Amino acid sequence: MDGRLIYLMGPSGSGKDSLIDAAREPLQALGCEVARRVITRSAESAGEDAVGVTPEEFERRREAGDFALSWQANGLSYGIPAQIDQWLKSGRHVLVNGSRGHLAQAHERYPTLLPVLLTVRDEVLRERLLRRGRESLAQIDARLARNALFMAGESVGDTPVYRLDNSGALTDAVSRLLAWVRLSAVPGRT
Numbered sequence: 001m002d003g004r005l006i007y008l009m010g011p012s013g014s015g016k017d018s019l020i021d022a023a024r025e026p027l028q029a030l031g032c033e034v035a036r037r038v039i040t041r042s043a044e045s046a047g048e049d050a051v052g053v054t055p056e057e058f059e060r061r062r063e064a065g066d067f068a069l070s071w072q073a074n075g076l077s078y079g080i081p082a083q084i085d086q087w088l089k090s091g092r093h094v095l096v097n098g099s100r101g102h103l104a105q106a107h108e109r110y111p112t113l114l115p116v117l118l119t120v121r122d123e124v125l126r127e128r129l130l131r132r133g134r135e136s137l138a139q140i141d142a143r144l145a146r147n148a149l150f151m152a153g154e155s156v157g158d159t160p161v162y163r164l165d166n167s168g169a170l171t172d173a174v175s176r177l178l179a180w181v182r183l184s185a186v187p188g189r190t
Contacts, residue, residue: 002088002089002091002112003031003032003087003088003089003090003091003092003093003094003185004088004093004094004112004113004114004184004185005084005088005093005094005096005106005110005112005113005114006032006093006094006095006096006113006114006116006181006185007096007098007103007106007107007110007113007114007115007116008020008095008096008097008098008116008118009097009098009099009100009103009115009116009117009118010100010117010118010119010120010166011120011125011143011144011146011147012074012129012143013120013125013128013129013132013143014118014119014120014125014128014166015118015120015128015166015170015173016097016118017049017097018170019118019166019170019173019174019177020034020049020095020097021049022170022171022174023095023174023177023178026174026178027095027178027181030093030178030181030182030185031091031092031093032092032093032094032095032181032185033084033087033092033093033094033095034094034095035080035081035083035084035094035095035096035097036049036050036051036081037050037051037078037079037080037096037097038050038051038053038058038061038066038067038078038079038080038081039051039052039053039076039077039078039079040052040053040054040055040058040076040077040078041076055077058077058079059077061079062077062079065082066079066081066082067079067080067081067082068080068081068082068083068084068085068109069096069098069102069105069106069109071099071101071102071105073099073101073102078099080096080098084096088110093181093185100117103115107159113159114159114162114184114185115159115160115161115162116161116162116164116177116180117161117162117163117164118164118166118173119163119164119165119166119167120165120166120167121165121167122144122147124167125143125144125147126140126144129143162180162184164176164177164180
């Protein structure tokens with residue numbers, strides 16, 4: 001039986017990278033791999049366990065078919081390695097750090113995809129973005145406005161989007177994610 005693609009998305013500053021890092025080992029114990037994205041910026045500045053490449057290298061890899069999924073956002077290119085298809089075929093589940101703007105295309109390619117939206121209350125998100133210092137106040141306000149628009153969507157196709165609040169303690173969000181994965185992707189496993 002093929003594995004399921006767990007498609008994690010959420011606004012910048014919602015804590016996706018922290019959640020993935022904290023949940024990596026427990027997810028692997030549940031038969032779930034965590035894919036490393038390829039991004040056209042240095043891995044050090046990405047804030048995540050990613051592979052940083054030049055735009056030219058990214059395009060070469062994309063043309064060679066090295067990515068199962070790829071997209072552009074915020075002036076950068078992102079790719080999910082094609083290796084995930086092997087994991088899925090072998091029955092392993094795969095969690096990817098995806099893009100809200102690419103959800104429909106990902107769902108088209110992986111119809112059994114399980115979408116997870118990491119949410120954060122606006123005031124918490126604003127504070128995290130300010131602390132990070134990567135964006136101007138106008139850019140932060142634009143992010144918050146886009147976040148409000150996306151929050152209106154409840155599903156992709158017939159698949160409901162699981163909303164996971166990360167406004168509080170990270171350990172709480174990890175526990176809720178793992179409980180949802182057990183229920184949705186790996187029923188019968190503890």
